[in-house]
Amino acid sequence: MGEASRPVGGMDYPRTYQEFREWFADEDACIEYLAGLRWPDGFVCPHCGCGRAWRTARRLWMCAECGVKTSVTAGTIFHRSHTGLSTWFVAIWFVCSQKNGVSAQGLQRLLGFGSYETAWAWLHKLRRAMVRPDRDRLAGIVEVDESFLGGRSPGRDGSGSDKTPIMIAVERDDQHRIGRIRLEVAEAPGTLELVDFACEVIEPSATVRTDGARMFRRLAKLGYTHQPVTSYTAPDITAVLPGVHLVSSLLKR
Numbered sequence: 001m002g003e004a005s006r007p008v009g010g011m012d013y014p015r016t017y018q019e020f021r022e023w024f025a026d027e028d029a030c031i032e033y034l035a036g037l038r039w040p041d042g043f044v045c046p047h048c049g050c051g052r053a054w055r056t057a058r059r060l061w062m063c064a065e066c067g068v069k070t071s072v073t074a075g076t077i078f079h080r081s082h083t084g085l086s087t088w089f090v091a092i093w094f095v096c097s098q099k100n101g102v103s104a105q106g107l108q109r110l111l112g113f114g115s116y117e118t119a120w121a122w123l124h125k126l127r128r129a130m131v132r133p134d135r136d137r138l139a140g141i142v143e144v145d146e147s148f149l150g151g152r153s154p155g156r157d158g159s160g161s162d163k164t165p166i167m168i169a170v171e172r173d174d175q176h177r178i179g180r181i182r183l184e185v186a187e188a189p190g191t192l193e194l195v196d197f198a199c200e201v202i203e204p205s206a207t208v209r210t211d212g213a214r215m216f217r218r219l220a221k222l223g224y225t226h227q228p229v230t231s232y233t234a235p236d237i238t239a240v241l242p243g244v245h246l247v248s249s250l251l252k253r
Contacts, residue, residue: 030085147248165189170243
């Protein structure tokens with residue numbers, strides 16, 4: 001799939017499922033798409049650096065200089081997979097395009113997997129691949145708080161329960177819309193670990209909105225513009241840090 005024949009869509013990403021089917025009608029189309037991402041300026045041999053190659057019957061690139069064969073999937077989550085790229089691409093499309101996410105059971109039904117465990121493994125492999133190790137830290141206005149996930153703890157709420165504490169940072173833009181988010185499991189609730197988490201995922205020049213917990217006062221000394229909001233006396237607690245509460249609600253759902 002050459003640059004001239006491939007629609008731009010959402011900047012070389014299909015915007016609709018119909019467009020997706022047009023772009024990736026067969027296995028060769030998927031391979032050409034990956035080749036364009038891997039070698040945007042044309043093939044380069046990973047062994048000798050030569051820019052000339054020909055395609056083999058097994059869909060490999062053979063270097064014209066040193067004869068080394070290279071797969072376009074080498075070093076990716078698709079490498080050595082017995083499942084075709086077209087199936088992988090469908091899974092990726094649905095995982096990325098569904099507003100409320102895709103469950104392992106939903107992926108199992110979609111792809112016709114014989115077991116739930118296979119769908120679960122695929123889903124987690126895709127989620128791990130979607131996280132960039134060098135991803136940029138959040139900036140602008142960022143809300144920080146913690147939430148709790150798990151079963152029921154009758155008579156006990158929040159940090160007093162047996163639920164798992166989850167640290168949440170949510171970026172907000174000038175129109176109060178949610179931007180990027182960061183989530184991480186905490187070892188214990190209500191500790192300085194939440195401050196360390198904020199420093200790890202947020203740029204020092206950002207404005208950080210938190211509840212009135214005393215530990216967050218440290219943020220002002222660490223280069224952040226800190227805006228604490230007391231939530232205990234607020235008529236509507238969810239309105240104090242709306243981005244965090246929305247993300248928490250979606251996570252629990």
